[in-house]
Amino acid sequence: MADNLSKYVTIVDTELWASFKEGDWHAYTEIYNRHFKLLNNYGYKFTKDVELIEDSVHDLFVKLWTNKSSLSVPVSVKNYLYKSLRGDLLRKLATHVKFVNIDEDHHDFMFELSFDHQIVANEEELALQKNVKQVIQTLPARQQEIIYLRFYEGLSYEEISEIMGITVSSTYKLLYKGIGNMQDVLDVSKLSVIWVLSMMIKGAL
Amino acid sequence: MDFSRYITFTYDDFLNDDFFVSHIVNPSADKTKFWELYLEHHPEKKLAITAARQFIIAYRKQDVHTNDVHMDRVWEKINHTIQMEEQPAKKNFKLFSFLRIAAVLFIATSVGLGYWLTRKDMEITTAFGEIRTVILPDHSTLILNGNSSVTYARNWDGVKREVWIKGEGFFKVQHLNRDTLHILQNEKFVVHTDELDIEVLGTSFNVRNRHHQSKVGLLTGKIKISYAGDIKKQRPSLIMAPGDYAVQHSDQQVKVNKLANPELLITWTKHQLVFKDATLEEIAQILQDDFGYKVEFDQNISAKLKIEGEINVTTVDELLRIISNTLHIDITKNDKTIKITPQ
Numbered sequence: 443m444a445d446n447l448s449k450y451v452t453i454v455d456t457e458l459w460a461s462f463k464e465g466d467w468h469a470y471t472e473i474y475n476r477h478f479k480l481l482n483n484y485g486y487k488f489t490k491d492v493e494l495i496e497d498s499v500h501d502l503f504v505k506l507w508t509n510k511s512s513l514s515v516p517v518s519v520k521n522y523l524y525k526s527l528r529g530d531l532l533r534k535l536a537t538h539v540k541f542v543n544i545d546e547d548h549h550d551f552m553f554e555l556s557f558d559h560q561i562v563a564n565e566e567e568l569a570l571q572k573n574v575k576q577v578i579q580t581l582p583a584r585q586q587e588i589i590y591l592r593f594y595e596g597l598s599y600e601e602i603s604e605i606m607g608i609t610v611s612s613t614y615k616l617l618y619k620g621i622g623n624m625q626d627v628l629d630v631s632k633l634s635v636i637w638v639l640s641m642m643i644k645g646a647l
Numbered sequence: 648m649d650f651s652r653y654i655t656f657t658y659d660d661f662l663n664d665d666f667f668v669s670h671i672v673n674p675s676a677d678k679t680k681f682w683e684l685y686l687e688h689h690p691e692k693k694l695a696i697t698a699a700r701q702f703i704i705a706y707r708k709q710d711v712h713t714n715d716v717h718m719d720r721v722w723e724k725i726n727h728t729i730q731m732e733e734q735p736a737k738k739n740f741k742l743f744s745f746l747r748i749a750a751v752l753f754i755a756t757s758v759g760l761g762y763w764l765t766r767k768d769m770e771i772t773t774a775f776g777e778i779r780t781v782i783l784p785d786h787s788t789l790i791l792n793g794n795s796s797v798t799y800a801r802n803w804d805g806v807k808r809e810v811w812i813k814g815e816g817f818f819k820v821q822h823l824n825r826d827t828l829h830i831l832q833n834e835k836f837v838v839h840t841d842e843l844d845i846e847v848l849g850t851s852f853n854v855r856n857r858h859h860q861s862k863v864g865l866l867t868g869k870i871k872i873s874y875a876g877d878i879k880k881q882r883p884s885l886i887m888a889p890g891d892y893a894v895q896h897s898d899q900q901v902k903v904n905k906l907a908n909p910e911l912l913i914t915w916t917k918h919q920l921v922f923k924d925a926t927l928e929e930i931a932q933i934l935q936d937d938f939g940y941k942v943e944f945d946q947n948i949s950a951k952l953k954i955e956g957e958i959n960v961t962t963v964d965e966l967l968r969i970i971s972n973t974l975h976i977d978i979t980k981n982d983k984t985i986k987i988t989p990q
Contacts, residue, residue, distance in 0.1 A: 467777065474722060479713035486712035496714070496721050503725045508732065556710040567705070574705045593703050596672030598665050614663075621659045 455519035463510050470510075474503060477520060481527050487553050487590060488531050498531045518601065525605045553583040555590070585620035592617060650685050656692065661699040671703045727782040730771070731801075772796040773814070775939025778918065783810065787836070790817040790916045793937045808836040815937070817916045820847050839875060842895055846871040863893040864912045872901070914959075920966050922958045926951050927987070930970065934985065938963060945988040948976060 450458065450472040461469035478499065485495035502523065506513070516522035557575050578586060584606075591602045603613040653664075661667045670678035686693060773779050773791045781789040784803040791797060795814020800806065820836050836847040840861050847870055863872060865887045872893060873884035885901060887893060890909050895901040906912075914921040915937070922930060928950040931942035940963070944950055954973050960966045967985065971978045977988045 467774075467779065471722075474725070475718075478718050478721070479715055482714035483712050486714075492712075492714060492717075496717060500721055500724050500728065504728045504732070507725075507729050557708065558710060560708045560710065570701060570705045571708065574702065578706070589706070593662075593668065593672070593706050594709070596669055617663070618659070621662050 459515050459519050477523050485531055502526050521601055553586040581620055585616050588617045589620050658695040658698050769801045770798045787820045811839045817913050842875055844873050844875050861895045864909050865889055865891045866909050920960050926953045940983055940985050942985045947989050948987050
């Protein structure tokens with residue numbers, strides 16, 4: 443009950459995972475509660491098919507419960523779930539693509555962000571937002587995903603390479619390329635003008 | 648503080664640095680302090696740092712898809728699949744579209760005992776304090792209270808729907824029958840307690856049975872209860888009307904009363920602890936049966952002490968605090984033991 447469940451809220455992910463492995467249903471429930479929204483948000487970058495994402499989340503959690511005793515305790519539960527969801531979702535998407543277009547040989551995935559519903563404070567910010575959006579959208583899906591995991595989720599290169607199933611050095615290279623591309627378009631000097639302006643305004647107040 | 652590592656840093660070096668990124672993504676006072684001091688010592692880096700920071704901040708202002716509206720729905724599906732796993736899914740989906748939930752049933756049976764049939768190949772048990780929703784093979788749902796278990800056959804195709812319950816449960820039963828004069832064998836839904844058989848006739852009802860005592864409360868509709876085992880032939884079965892509350896104790900006959908508030912019987916399904924004019928003894932019984940606490944009374948405290956009025960709380964701690972304040976007694980909770988002593 444509430445009294446009983448509340449103790450699970452304060453437990454760290456990996457301890458929760460250990461209890462869940464022992465068959466603790468409350469711990470399993472809490473893992474779901476903690477990660478459902480995050481997983482949906484991550485999945486939504488690969489596809490706008492909300493039900494397909496739900497199917498992947500469903501399959502992932504059923505599999506977890508079924509195989510709980512043979513699972514190891516991951517360093518990061520969240521990263522482990524991201525990696526599993528990603529793998530499953532991309533597999534599901536690949537079979538969809540095959541079905542639609544059998545001649546297409548490459549199963550390249552998409553990775554898409556939306557900034558459409560964000561409120562920006564002023565025109566400088568709006569311009570910056572617009573630039574970021576434009577540049578990001580020109581990058582290949584893999585680079586976009588690395589940027590997302592890096593700057594949205596705050597993950598290290600090791601963690602990103604683990605989730606995406608690529609080597610640390612190619613993660614680094616891909617991100618470096620992505621940042622390089624952005625730098626060209628974003629124009630660092632323009633950003634500094636905004637910064638100087640904002641400092642002047644602050645000083646005047 | 649040591650800034651040597653960052654002396655030659657450029658715009659993209661900052662974006663590649665975990666510690667720099669983390670002061671924006673997972674900020675803390677320490678990290679903010681570090682980067683403020685760094686800028687004081689290296690004002691020439693202001694441009695690069697500001698650009699890197701602004702990029703990350705602008706990038707992070709993006710739309711979020713949390714899908715929380717479907718959080719419960721997906722969870723229910725997961726629960727359902729876990730239960731149904733290994734069971735072949737040969738369902739007639741056309742038939743199901745006609746079904747409606749017709750009966751809501753609340754059951755509680757004695758702990759212990761219970762008999763075995765080869766058909767009962769599915770068993771779900773809850774721990775003390777755990778409340779779990781079970782989806783039965785016909786998509787009827789059962790909310791199991793703590794310290795309870797239910798057994799049933801995995802496959803109900805073409806057979807009578809039967810469940811055996813120990814402890815306490817609340818049923819919402821799918822009503823298959825549309826012709827009440829001709830009830831087919833496989834349209835029946837029967838819940839077995841140790842002492843009683845409860846047959847759903849298209850209705851909603853409520854049963855509690857622990858310690859060889861069955862209590863059945865009918866919320867709406869109609870149910871038929873009959874005695875389990877050999878006594879069945881000697882005693883007539885009984886049809887219950889809404890608001891009826893039937894109590895049966897070991898070998899005695901069922902006694903039926905009218906309940907003023909039958910809905911109070913199922914408040915536990917919403918994780919509420921509700922008591923009305925309850926004695927300490929009655930409350931202790933619930934704490935023992937549903938939550939697994941051992942309640943010890945000091946010899947100077949009477950278990951018959953009554954708390955006038957209604958208590959409605961969500962946690963055991965809250966409940967104990969109210970009792971303590973109302974009756975001016977000391978209550979201490981140690982792990983799984985509750986001690987009641989004078990102040």
